[in-house]
């Protein structure tokens with residue numbers, strides 16, 4: 001199955017801006033991308049990074065093809081969907097996803113399969129209906145369900161904690177420290193992040 005991983009090269013992860021410098025945000029975003037690519041390759045897929053700009057990190061080309069499209073996310077993804085289905089679109093900020101999670105997406109026969117993110121985004125999507133188009137941001141999980149209904153397409157939701165955990169805000173970093181096993185986890189540890197268990201909900205602090 002065709003598989004695209006959208007990736008914003010310039011100024012990624014702005015919501016982590018109070019914890020990470022711009023260079024660190026780029027480095028951490030790349031670490032998460034590496035985890036996602038390793039998972040996809042281990043699951044037998046041949047991913048393409050749908051990138052806003054060329055990627056200079058030499059660890060990426062051995063894991064994926066890189067396609068550069070500097071249009072915004074929804075436009076770039078829809079251009080790919082217009083060419084061919086079935087297609088898997090999976091985000092680059094899902095470092096907890098493991099190879100065993102991927103068959104739940106790609107082996108599903110529904111015309112639209114959605115793994116929602118916490119907060120209502122669309123973390124992964126398999127499109128088998130050629131007329132379907134994405135509309136990201138906001139509660140895009142609901143928007144994508146509605147778009148499928150309007151096309152009379154069958155919809156399946158994949159309820160998975162690992163697929164749902166997109167790393168957007170500082171509280172999400174604790175999830176990577178607790179459950180992560182790959183490059184993003186190691187990046188946080190090497191950058192001095194530790195769990196902060198002093199308050200109510202576990203967070204992170206930097207030593």
Ligand SMILES: Nc1nc2c(ncn2[C@@H]2O[C@H](COP(=O)(O)OP(=O)(O)OP(=O)(O)O)[C@@H](O)[C@H]2O)c(=O)[nH]1
Pocket residue numbers: 005006007008009011012013014015016050051052069071072073076091092093168
């Ligand atoms: N190709 C492409 N990918 C994008 C674009 N914007 C975001 N992405 C990717 O889409 C996924 C979800 O991104 P978001 O969490 O919405 O945005 P972000 O830039 O990573 O983070 P914020 O700046 O905090 O919103 C990640 O894999 C991003 O790298 C875009 O304009 N084009």
Ligand SMILES: C[C@H](OP(=O)(O)O)C(=O)O
Pocket residue numbers: 073117120121122123135136137138139140141166168
């Ligand atoms: C791309 C967007 O991500 P979020 O802004 O929810 O992280 C979405 O899933 O619609």
